[in-house]
Amino acid sequence: MRAPHLVRPRLALLLAAGLTALVTPAGVAHAATATVPATGTPITITSTAQLAPGVTYGSFEVSTPRGVTVGYLLTADLKKNKVSLDLLHPDAVAQRTVVSAMTNEQGAVAGVNGDFFNNSETHAGITPTYSSSGPEIADGEELKFAVPTAQRFGPGLAPGTSTRDVFGVGVNGKARVDTLSLDGEVRSAKGTIALGGLNQYALPVDGVGLFTADWGTASRVRSTCGTDTSRSDPCSTHTYEVTVRDGVVTAVGPTPGAGAIPADTQVLVGREGGADALDDLAVGDRVQVREKLVSAGKPKLTFAVGGAPILRDGAPLAGLDTRTAAVRSAAGVSPDGRTVYLVALAGRAPASAGFTIAELADLMRSLGADAAVNLDGGGSSTVAVREPGQAVATARNSPSDGTERLVANGIGIFVGRH
DSSP states (O other): OOOHHHHHHHHHHHHHHHTHHHHSOOSOEEEEEEEOTTTOOEEEEEEEEEEETTEEEEEEEEEETTEEEEEEEEEEETTSTTEEEEEEOOSSSSOOBOHHHHHHHHTOSEEEEOOOBOOOOOSTTOOOOOOBSSOEEETTEEEEOOOOGGGOOSSOOOTTOOTTEEEEEETTSOEEEEEEEEEEEEEETTEEEEOOEESOSOOOTTOEEEEOGGGOSSOSGGGGSSOSSOTTSOOOSOEEEEEEETTEEEEEESSOOOSOOOTTEEEEEEETHHHHHHTTOOTTOBEEEEEEEEESSSSOEEEEEEOEEEEETTEEOTTOOSSOOBOOEEEEEOTTSOEEEEEEEOOTTTOOOOBOHHHHHHHHHHHTOSEEEEEOOGGGOOEEEOOTTOSSOEEOSOOTTSSOOOBSOEEEEEESOO
C-alpha cells in the first residue's frame, strides 16, 4: 500500500480528470472512460442521468491502491426554484426505517442515508433508541439536539469538531456546514433550570433534557446512561422525571419512563444535579419550558442533519483518518451554497475497496465542494433514486448488509415541494 500522504493527491488527480462529466450530465450516458495522462490510471463513469431539472444522478469507478471503488453521486442545483433539500426521517426521532421508504413516503426524487445513530447498546437491560447522534431540523421544525460527543457512535472526529455539527440549508435556500447550540430553560416560581438536551438518547452529566411528542415511544432511561467522557459508563442511579401538561406539572418520579407523549405534554428528565433541580418541582406547579436551536452561522436553518465535518474552505480538515478504508456516505456543498453533492459508495458487493475518510474529503473537494461532512457508513450507506417514469425510488448501491439497513434519518432531494 502506498504511504497515506501519497494516496490523497493521486486520488484528487483521478477525480478531477473524470468527474466533471458526471456532475452536469445531459440525458443518459454509459461506460465513459477517462485516463489521467500522468499515470494512465482510468476512472470510469458507468452511467449518468437527469432525474429532474437541476437534479442529476450517476455512478462512477475510481482506482485506489486497494482496488476499484464504485460510487454513486447525486447533485442538486438549489438555484432552481423547485429544487430543495430536507430531512428524511421516520414518524418519530426514536425510530428507524430504510432510506427508500423515507424517500417514497415523503415524496423525494432521491436520497441518501444520514447521521450515525444509537444502533447498539452495552448497558444491561437498555434497548437501543435508534435515534441519531446529532441534531435534526425538518421543514423548519426542530426535532432534536446532539448527544455529548463522547456518546456518539461512528469513527473518530477531526479535532475541533463535535456532534453539534450539521449539514443544512438556511431560509435563504443556501446549503452550508454549520454548528448548532441549544438555548432553553425551565422556568417556575421556584427558579430557572437550564436545558441540556432535546429528544436525545444521552444527556450531559448533571443535565436536564426535554422530551416531546416527536421523541416517540422509546424508553427515556437511555438518556441517563454513559457520561460526558465515555459512552459505556454505567447508567446514572440519580435521576428524576417531571411531566408537564399545558404548563402545569402533572406527575413526578425518580425513574424516566416510556411510551407516547401527547402533543400537549412535555417530559423533563434530569440526572445528578439536574435531577436535584427537577426534584424541587411538585404536582400543580406552573412551569414554562422554552427551547430553540441556534446556528453559529446565519441565516436560520430550515433543515439540518448531523454530520462529521471533513472539508472546510476547500481544504480537508487536519487529523482525518488515512488508514481505515470503508464504505462511506457524504454530503458537500459548493462555495456559493447552491450546488449540493451527495455521495454513497457501493456496498461490499460488487466493490469493496472503499475510501478512507481523508480520501473521502479529497473526493468531495474534487467534485467541487467547499465544505463537506462524513455521514454514517458501512451497511447504512444507501442511495435511493426514482428516475423519470418510475413509480417508486429504489436503493441503487447494493448495501453492505445485502438489503437496506434501517436507519435514523437521511437527506432527501425534493422537486416542487414548496
